[in-house]
Amino acid sequence: MDTLxxxxxxxxVEQNGFNDxxxxxxxxxxxxxxxxxxxxxxxxxxxxxxxxxxxxxxGYSVSRNKGTxxxxxxxxxxRNAQIENExxxxxxxxxxxxxxLKEKQYIYKLFKGxxxx
Numbered sequence: 001m002d003t004l005x006x007x008x009x010x011x012x013v014e015q016n017g018f019n020d021x022x023x024x025x026x027x028x029x030x031x032x033x034x035x036x037x038x039x040x041x042x043x044x045x046x047x048x049x050x051x052x053x054x055x056x057x058x059g060y061s062v063s064r065n066k067g068t069x070x071x072x073x074x075x076x077x078x079r080n081a082q083i084e085n086e087x088x089x090x091x092x093x094x095x096x097x098x099x100x101l102k103e104k105q106y107i108y109k110l111f112k113g114x115x116x117x
Contacts, residue, residue, distance in 0.1 A: 001049035001058050004029050004037040009073040010045075011081070013055055021088050024081035026073065036063055045070055 004010075008029045013022050027039035037047040037060065044063040052059030052069045055077070059069030071077065099107070 003047045003049065004032070004045065004060060006030065006032060008037075010039065010060065010070040011055075011073050011077050012043075012068065012070045021091070022080070022084045023088075024077070024084060026081075027070075039070070043070070 006029050010027055010029070012025045014025070015022050025041070027041040027043060029037045030040045031038040032047065035047060037045045039045065045060040046063055046066075047060065049058045049060060050069075051057065052071065054069050054071075056071040056074065059071050062068040062070065
């Protein structure tokens with residue numbers, strides 16, 4: 001488990017309750033102090049890796065909020081973020097869309113057709 005270096009890319013996942021989407025944030029280490037790693041987005045991390053078990057095995061605690069961890073970016077994290085962002089985009093589209101009766105009938109027929117097969 002290594003300390004962070006300038007240029008390291010990290011991510012964090014937040015979720016408001018079990019029914020909310022996982023919202024990924026990505027950032028990069030731009031400055032180091034004796035004990036902290038400062039990210040491009042202003043978040044200050046304690047530059048001491050620790051076992052996390054939240055998203056990855058290793059995490060870096062947010063200064064003054066040790067329960068929040070950031071993790072080194074992995075391909076798995078990038079893929080999971082893409083999947084979650086697509087879910088959010090679909091959800092938001094349906095929330096904002098006002099369907100016409102014709103569109104509702106079309107959607108209904110699509111779903112009804114799936115049930116018949």
